[in-house]
Amino acid sequence: METNYGHRSLRKGRFSAANNIYFITAATVDRSPLFSEWLYARAAINGFTQTKLLGHSRLLCWVLMPDHVHWLIQLADDTKLSTLVGSMKSASARLTRRAGCSQNIWAPAFYDHALREEDDIRSVARYIAANPLRAGLVDRLGDYPYWDAVWL
Structure with missing residues (x-):
C-alpha cells in the first residue's frame, strides 16, 4: 500500500483557471503547532505575503493557525495554482527556518476549493478569518494577530 495515496488524490482533477479564486488549506508536518x-x-x-512572490495574483484573505494556514487567492493569468502555493510554502518555510525552527514546516500536499461565480467571496473570507474563534484560540477576532483581508 502506498503511504502518500491521500496526498496524491488531492491533486486529482486540480485545474488552475486564470482570475479564479481559490480557498487553500495547507497544514504543517504532522499538524505540529509550530x-x-x-x-x-x-x-x-x-x-x-511577499508581493514579488505573488506576482499579479492576489492574496485576498489569510489566517495562520498554529498548525495550518488558510489562503483565499485570486490567480493571475499566467499562474498555476500548484506553483504559486508551492512558492508560498517554500518562502514561508525558508524564513521560518531562518528564525530558528529546525523542523520540517509544511506537509507536502494542500487542499484547494475553487470558488464558483455564485459563491459570496466575502462570506468565504469571513469564514477564513473566524477560524481562530471557532478553534477557541480567542474570544474576539481582533485579539488574534495572524490574519488579514483586503477588505479592511
Missing part, C-alpha cells in the same frame, strides 16, 4: 511560536508565525507570514 506557529504557536510568535517568531515562527511572523517569519511564515513575511514569507507567504
